[in-house]
Amino acid sequence: MLEISLLSLFITGLLGGVHCLGMCGGIVTAISVSGTGQKPLLQVGYNLGRLASYTLMGALLGGLSEWGMAQASYRPLQVGLFALANVLLVLLGLYLAGFSAMVGRIEKLGSPLWQHLQPLARRFLPVRHPWHSIMVGAIWGWVPCGLVYTASLAALATQSASGGALAMLSFGLGTLPNLLLMGAFAAKLQQLKQKRPVRLFAGLTVCAIGLWHLANLIIS
Template sequence: MIETGFLVLFLSGLLGGGHCVGMCGGVAAALSLNMPKGARRLPLLLGYNAGRIGSYVAVGALLGALSQAGLSMAATRPWQITLYLLANTMILLLGLYLAGLSTLVTRVERLGRPLWARLQPLVARLLPIRSVPGALAAGAVWGWLPCGLVYSASLSALATGNWLKGAGIMLAFGLGTLPNLLAMGLFAETVRRYLQKRPVRLIAGLAVTGIGAVQIARALVALNAGM
């Protein structure tokens, strides 16, 4: 079995910061505007992000459990490798998007918009947030925002064939996204301007593309070896 490394998913989340700010920046900014200033700001931001990452981990565990039930037989190995290949194709496409070379991945994000349209009002009902539990709840809903990067990581979790590994994959990914989104909540405009700079986007995008390409090559080698 080929494995999607936790480090790969962490780096994908970290280097995908420009996309995170583009997709989640508006949510982060809206949440930031509805929180108190000063010392209480950081705990609430941590609460938002803990809730968001918690949703990712739950999705990873669920998808890993589903694949554990359906991909347990040796005969299904090609399907597992195919999922792995698809997940890393998504990562490659996302890298091209970050670099400003393709918008194909944004079409995938449209699939989750109907669900987000139903969940978004829940965040509005929770505002203004003045407590960490409230921030956790808002963050948990935020974790379902349609995002090509999250979908890529989710496919990687599905390809693990194990609920614990699936949860771990999504945890690694979520922790990778944390620095950018936490900074976005604290220094919104400064972070946004930096991450949207063309050289930053190009370097980060090509790095993510490289990660996806290497993983795709591994999948193809594994697939050929199984034939």
Template structure:
């Protein structure tokens, strides 16, 4: 059964960075501004992103476990192929959204806001960020921020069919997002202006769109 490779998951995270900077930029900036303590800024950003990666990995393991538990249905329905196809459709929608050609993915993010509304009060209690432990906890909560980019890869984790594969898929994706978000912590204004350029967004969108189309082609050829 075809599945989203770890390299592809990392590339989705990297190319989707234009979305990360726009959506998570305010949170990353908050880590930098809410810093009355003496801890190095880089240590706080690394701690926060470590917490985020832990949440992604946990979510991937749960999704992979759910996918594994549904494998008994494959005698009745092509569950694995359907989940993989859905993951590729999500990547196509993500690519169109990143390129600025379609906004359907926003409806998926709104659905996920139900969970975030319950977690957001906990996030505000962690502020101001003064120590790495606080940053790590904030990162754990940050990992559940509604995000169509995350949901696209989470469906791929569901299609992977095992907790280990699901966890590794989400971990690879999270590692792919690191360069953009760490850079955001240091060059917030310049990076935000750069990713707003149409050519940057369209290039990233086409790259993700291409991954989704290639995945769909693998289902039929």
């Protein structure tokens, strides 16, 4: 089956942490200074909400592609989705490494939806209760993000609701260490993500994953 492996998605989420810190760093830092005596619970709640949104997104996209495959010629559409997901993965790697701003422009496609969701998230700020942090995380899971868009295309390529959910969950779990650490070591991690060697390693590794999948597609 043509699909990006769960391990590749996990690694992409993990190495994409330099991007996660920029997209989610502000809200994670805000949660870290909220809720006296509840900071760990608030951080866990935020990430649970975010993972729930990713999993739901994957299930919806995987289910949609499963329905679409039943309506159209199976193989060409499958190959196209797989190739597009990996091209975006390569672009994402170049973006993380600082060689291209293309993904940043792609992220703007999700701005109309985010303009409607962002005011909803503000209703739960400042976060005072774990339930509020879960809601903020669930909403923040839909923030325009090239990293998420790449994983979303991979979810589409699974051709099933369960496969799409697993794909997005694997990706989300990969982002988890960075954002959990962000809550405790915000300043140090922000400095680390600016270091050129860190960005190069993360970006070029993500590029290599995308190119490897594309090479396998051509060979097969």
